[in-house]
Structures are given as C-alpha cells and as structure tokens.
Amino acid sequence: DGGITQSPKYLFRKEGQNVTLSCEQNLNHDAMYWYRQDPGQGLRLIYYSQIVNDFQKGDIAEGYSVSREKKESFPLTVTSAQKNPTAFYLCASSIDNGASGNTDTQYFGPGTRLTVL
Amino acid sequence: QKEVEQNSGPLSVPEGAIASLNCTYSDRVSQSFFWYRQYSGKSPELIMSIYSNGDKEDGRFTAQLNKASQYVSLLIRDSQPSDSATYLCAVVYSGAGSYQLTFGKGTKLSVIP
Numbered sequence: 001d002g003g004i005t006q007s008p009k010y011l012f013r014k015e016g017q018n019v020t021l022s023c024e025q026n027l028n029h030d031a032m033y034w035y036r037q038d039p040g041q042g043l044r045l046i047y048y049s050q051i052v053n054d055f056q057k058g059d060i061a062e063g064y065s066v067s068r069e070k071k072e073s074f075p076l077t078v079t080s081a082q083k084n085p086t087a088f089y090l091c092a093s094s095i096d097n098g099a100s101g102n103t104d105t106q107y108f109g110p111g112t113r114l115t116v117l
Numbered sequence: 118q119k120e121v122e123q124n125s126g127p128l129s130v131p132e133g134a135i136a137s138l139n140c141t142y143s144d145r146v147s148q149s150f151f152w153y154r155q156y157s158g159k160s161p162e163l164i165m166s167i168y169s170n171g172d173k174e175d176g177r178f179t180a181q182l183n184k185a186s187q188y189v190s191l192l193i194r195d196s197q198p199s200d201s202a203t204y205l206c207a208v209v210y211s212g213a214g215s216y217q218l219t220f221g222k223g224t225k226l227s228v229i230p
Contacts, residue, residue, distance in 0.1 A: 033218075042121070042205065042220035043161070058217065090160055104149050104209055104216055108160040 003027070004109035006091050011114045013078065013085060021076045021112045023091035032074035033092040033106060036060065043090060049074055050096070078114065086116045119144060119210045123221035131229050136193040138224050140206030143187070149209035149216075150182055152191045154202045155223065161205055165191065196228045 004025045013019045023032065031050050035043040045058030049068040063082025068074050074093075078085045092106040120143040130136045138152075149168055153161035165180040167173045167189065173180045179192040189208075193200055203223040209216050 035220075040125075040222065042222040043207075044220075045217055048217070104218075105151065105163060105166050106207075106218055107163065108153075111160045 004091060004093055004107060006089075006109040006112050008112060009110065011112055013114060013116050015116065016080045018077055018079050019114070021078065021089055021091075021114070023074045023076065023109060024072055025074075025093045025109075026072060027093060027107070028071070029093035029107075030071070030096045031094045031104075032068070033094075034058075034064075034066065034074070034076045035090045035092065037088040037090060046076065084116075085114055088113050119208075119217075119219045121206055121208050121219050121221040123204075123206050123224045125222060126225040127227050128224055129227045129229055130196050132196060132198060134196050136196045136200065136226055136228070138191040138193075138204050138206075138226065140189045140191075140208075140221055141187055142189070142206075142208045142219075144208070144210050145184075145187065147184075147208045147210060150180070150189045151207040151218070152178075152180060152189075153205040153207060154200075155205055156202045164204075193226075196226075198228045198230050201226055201228050 007022045033048040034046040037043050044060050046064050047066040049055035065077045089112045091109040094106045122141045151166050152164045154164050155161045167180040167182045177194045181190045203225045205223045206221040207218050
C-alpha cells in the first residue's frame with residue numbers, strides 16, 4: 001500500500017524544546033516538501049528537497065531544520081528558535097520538481113498537529 | 118511576489134446545483150495549476166491538475182484555465198453534501214532553478230441538502 005505517512009498525529013511541545021516530525025514515503029518520489037498551515041490560512045512552504053542529501057529553504061524556514069539522508073525520509077525538526085510553532089504540519093512528495101515535465105503533482109501525508117504547552 | 122488569490126467564502130449552494138470556485142494568480146509564466154480539497158482537520162487531497170488553456174473534465178469536476186487572464190476555476194456539477202470542504206488552488210512558480218507550489222487561502226464550500 002503506497003503512500004506518505006507522518007508521525008505522530010498529535011504532538012505537544014514545551015517551551016524551549018526541540019521536536020522532530022517524521023515523514024516517510026514509499027512512492028519512490030524524488031522530491032519532498034514540508035508545509036505549515038495555520039487556521040484560516042493557506043499552506044506555507046518551510047523546506048523542500050529535490051534529491052537525497054540536498055534541500056532548500058522555503059518561505060518560512062527560520063526556526064526549522066531538515067535532513068534528507070534517504071530518499072524515503074524527510075524529517076522536520078522544530079527548534080526552540082521557532083517562536084510560534086503551534087500549527088498543522090503537512091509533508092508532501094512528488095515524482096520530481098516538474099522540471100522535466102508534468103511530474104510536479106504533490107501528494108500529501110495525513111499531517112501532524114503540533115501544540116505548544 | 119508570488120500570489121494566489123481566492124474568495125474565502127463561505128460559498129453556499131443547494132444540493133444538485135453547480136458550484137463555481139475561482140482563483141487568480143500573479144505570475145504569467147506559471148505552467149502548472151492544481152485544485153485540492155481539504156476536509157476540516159484533514160490533509161489536502163488532489164482533485165484536478167491542469168496545464169493547458171481550456172477545460173479539463175473528470176467526473177463531476179471541471180477545471181478551467183485561462184493563462185491570458187491568469188485565471189483558473191473549478192466547477193462542481195450536481196453538488197453533494199459530501200463536497201462540503203475547503204478548496205485550495207495551487208500554482209507552481211519557477212525561479213532560480215526551483216519549482217515551488219504556492220497555495221491560495223482556500224474557499225470554503227457548503228452544500229445545503
């Protein structure tokens with residue numbers, strides 16, 4: 001059963017704590033993405049990776065870090081430097097970034113809801 | 118400045134009617150356009166992608182693209198209460214060798230039984 005999984009579904013963070021959100025895909029997609037969604041808002045891009053061992057900052061990367069050591073995995077760490085981390089975090093993947101044709105369709109995981117206590 | 122604009126709604130239509138959702142974008146060179154449906158508390162799911170001017174139909178859904186007017190729309194025929202959700206328009210913007218998807222804030226649709 002192919003798809004994108006995210007864990008945990010709900011996460012609670014204390015002030016000053018770093019937390020890591022997991023994202024795994026078995027679709028053999030090269031590109032992976034992290035978005036943040038706040039209530040009543042669209043999705044905003046945090047980081048993206050077009051290939052293993054490479055990633056780029058999106059529009060709101062401050063206070064976040066990522067790694068891409070394996071094609072299947074793209075974990076996101078929310079650091080203590082992120083002052084307002086409470087949000088719904090969504091991971092997505094696509095065949096590639098669309099540079100070679102219409103292969104840029106992104107598919108989303110179920111999301112992780114992070115709350116700061 | 119990358120912008121994707123949608124009316125936030127809510128848009129209310131009676132069951133069986135046609136729902137029309139609209140989206141405008143700012144970058145003339147955009148080539149890829151997507152509509153996602155998002156139920157409350159859930160992640161977005163892809164409904165349609167469209168790359169060429171004109172209409173693209175898939176079941177009860179029709180996407181319409183007009184690149185000259187920088188306008189993309191989604192029509193839902195025979196609307197059902199299960200279509201009640203927020204619909205997100207997304208546009209791929211390219212620059213500096215990368216291709217990024219920019220989302221509108223979404224239009225909330227309510228289909229009234």
